[in-house]
């Protein structure tokens with residue numbers, strides 16, 4: 369199981385210290401909190417609280433319950449979270465990163481790249497071929513670009529993320 373300290377560190381990286389403060393407050397609230405309560409108890413401006421809650425809800429880190437205020441037309445929104453929600457949201461996020469990296473790895477592995485020694489423009493094999501292996505900006509001869517290091521790096525990163533994600537679920 370991923371320890372809570374790690375989850376909080378990632379949340380702080382994604383949403384800043386204010387995002388972390390909000391999550392910490394909501395974790396302690398049994399019955400959720402309204403935006404005004406969160407602003408009052410953390411000292412974060414109402415607009416920032418609203419923006420952060422919205423951003424965090426997009427990724428499933430927080431959610432709200434809506435209840436009617438008595439007989440009025442007004443609604444109460446109480447925001448909440450719990451450790452399961454946080455872990456699931458983080459896990460989903462890591463899965464997305466893995467997907468992007470895997471696509472990139474496939475691209476890097478399946479194509480050779482060419483680079484202009486003057487202005488460092490990068491061309492795929494097809495692009496270089498179409499231009500007779502010359503730079504379209506300065507006509508210099510292109511050199512084949514060694515992307516083995518990028519591939520190795522991507523593979524290591526993927527291995528690490530997959531291991532990390534198997535710990536969260």
Ligand SMILES: [Zn+2]
Pocket residue numbers: 484485486487488489503504505506507508
């Ligand atoms: Zn060039």
